[in-house]
Amino acid sequence: MKTLPYVYPIFRRELQSYFNSPVAYVVIVFFLAVVGWFFSSSLFLMNIASLATVFEVIPWIFIGFIPAITMRLLAEEKKAGTIELLVTKPIRDVEIILGKFFAAWALLGATLLPTLIYLVAVSSIGEIDPGPVFAGYLGLFLMGGVYVSIGLFASSLTENQIVAFIVTLIAVLALFLIDKMLIFLPDTLSTTLEFLSVDYHFSSIARGVVDSRDILYFFSVIGFSLLLATVSLERRKW
Numbered sequence: 177m178k179t180l181p182y183v184y185p186i187f188r189r190e191l192q193s194y195f196n197s198p199v200a201y202v203v204i205v206f207f208l209a210v211v212g213w214f215f216s217s218s219l220f221l222m223n224i225a226s227l228a229t230v231f232e233v234i235p236w237i238f239i240g241f242i243p244a245i246t247m248r249l250l251a252e253e254k255k256a257g258t259i260e261l262l263v264t265k266p267i268r269d270v271e272i273i274l275g276k277f278f279a280a281w282a283l284l285g286a287t288l289l290p291t292l293i294y295l296v297a298v299s300s301i302g303e304i305d306p307g308p309v310f311a312g313y314l315g316l317f318l319m320g321g322v323y324v325s326i327g328l329f330a331s332s333l334t335e336n337q338i339v340a341f342i343v344t345l346i347a348v349l350a351l352f353l354i355d356k357m358l359i360f361l362p363d364t365l366s367t368t369l370e371f372l373s374v375d376y377h378f379s380s381i382a383r384g385v386v387d388s389r390d391i392l393y394f395f396s397v398i399g400f401s402l403l404l405a406t407v408s409l410e411r412r413k414w
Contacts, residue, residue, distance in 0.1 A: 182267045186275025187282070190249070194283050200245070204287050207241050215294050227304070230294055231312045231382050235375060238316075238323055239352060243344035245283060246327025247337040249276045250409065254335035269409045273402055277328050284320040288313065308384035315381035318394040322374055323348045325401035332408040348374075 194200040211234060218229040253259035298304050323344070330343040355373035370376050374397070377390040 180268070180271050180274065182271040183275045183278070186267070186272055187278045190276050190279035191282055194245075194279070200283065203241065203244055207237060207287055208290055210237055211291055212294075219297070227294060227298055227309055227312065230291060231316070234288075234291075234316055235319060235352065235378060238320060239345065239348055241287075242284070242320060242323040242348065243327055243330075243341045246280055246324055246344060247331055247340040249280060249328050250331040250405075251335050251337045251340045255337075270406050273328065273332075273406045273409060277325060277402060277405075280324045280328065281321050284324060285317060288316060288320075305384075308382065311384045311386055312382045314386065315378040315390075318381070318391070319374055319378045322351070322394055322397045322401070325398045325405070326351075329401045329405040329408065332405045351375075 211230060214229050214233045215227075218226070250259065295304070295309060326347050327340070327344040330347065331337075331340040333343065334340055351372070351374045353373075353375075355370050355376045371393070374394075377393045380387060380390050
């Protein structure tokens with residue numbers, strides 16, 4: 177991007193920092209092990225040749241997984257003082273935010289990629305409709321993007337990684353569960369709160385229906401969260 181020339185260097189630097197640390201590998205292996213256990217259980221123990229289990233369990237794993245990979249994005253730099261070195265260069269705050277966001281989102285995509293082996297396994301047993309599978313992975317990627325953007329904002333608020341983890345965990349859990357609690361709320365609020373639920377939009381896409389309203393929801397939340405993160409980073413100038 178010509179107008180944002182430092183996004184890619186920050187993206188590359190951040191992505192390399194993930195894989196230069198054993199933490200990323202441990203978290204990814206743990207993620208794949210948990211998903212693999214649920215998939216193999218449904219395939220061999222319950223005799224269900226479907227990816228439905230994968231699309232059901234991954235959103236739950238995201239709730240703990242994504243706060244773990246985003247908590248350090250800005251909090252660690254603040255605590256170490258390296259954020260001051262970064263911002264003294266001719267780099268705009270929005271470039272820092274975008275570079276770190278895309279790096280964490282790319283890591284999430286790299287984590288999801290090996291799960292395609294489950295698609296190969298199911299396809300070898302019987303025919304599978306590629307439409308819902310593609311839509312399901314698109315929904316997971318977009319849901320992950322929402323959580324990463326929220327995690328980045330939480331990380332911009334503090335230099336304590338544990339605090340960033342807890343704030344992100346609470347926020348994404350609330351967004352995920354909000355549509356599960358509509359029966360306890362007045363009908364006048366149900367429609368609005370249902371639209372705010374990330375799982376409501378993911379479930380719609382995972383059925384194979386890629387609605388523009390769902391896509392708009394995901395990118396709106398991502399954009400708003402990144403805007404908040406940028407404003408939070410700019411607080412040092414106030």
